Amino acid sequence: MLAIQYIKQVEQLIEQCKQQVHSIDEGAGLIADAIKQDGVLHVFGCGHSQMYAEEIFYRAGGLVPVNPILESSLSLRPTAPKSTWFERLEGYASLIWEHQETHPGEVVLIASTSGRNAVPVEMALEAKKRGLSVIALTSSLFSLGVKSRHASGKKLLNIADVVLDSKAPKGDAVMELEGLQAKFGPVSSIIGFTLLQALIVETVNKLVQAGLTPPVWVSSNLDEGDAINREYIKAYKKRITCL
Secondary structure, eight states: EEEEEEEEHHHHHHHHHGGGHHHHHHHHHHHHHHHHTTOOOOESGGGHHHHHHHHSOOOOBBBBBBEEEGOOOSSSOOHHHHHHHHHTTTTTTHHHHHOOOOOOOOOEEOSSSSSOSSHHHHHHHHHHTTTEEEEEEEEEHHHTTTTOTTTOOOOHHOOOOOOEOOOOOOTEEEEEEEEEEEEEEHHHHHHHHHHHHHHHHHHHHHHTTTTTOBBBBBTTTTHHHHHHHHHHHHTTTOOOOOO
8 A cells, every 4th residue: 555655754754854853953942942042933935834833833832932934925825926926026024024023043944845045045045144043944965955045055955054954855745656656655844843842842851951841831721821912912012033
């Protein structure tokens, strides 16, 4: 059964996530340090990579101080192709950052599996100018197999302070069938979510080890959830644009 083969491929890639423990630890340290100083973690992606920002924002069991940068022109709504066009537009990232409050020492996680397009590259470059640390969620196999589409010739992994490597193959898909030219069965999202949640888990761990009580969203479907979350919203509404 081909579905079983796909699941086995995913399992192998998830197992390889254990090789990222140093990067996870380093990234979690940066985020924990920012939160200790009342900072937030900014998260950005284009197209499907916006899901990473949504995955850890306002999520039961997730950290509260997460600011998702959900630029509508880079989403799949209302028409998907426009996100592809805008992602390649040089100069656009600086406009996106103008609408975000940032402070030196904060962290931005930028997700782009190929890491080649103008907007993710410029988001990282602009973040550095603002004094932010940059964590890249990308694939070295994909990124090193393609040319940059930015005038600098750089790709996201060349700029980041920390790289979380999904090791998704060039083109993202892992399955093949005789008679079908295109590969199918993408894996970057599954692996990316695993790495991302591991990063958040380790950040929480570091904050607790430092003697702090990190703010964590509680499911609104638990009786106590609404009251707890209401206080978090009051505390972070000015720093998190989507609250």
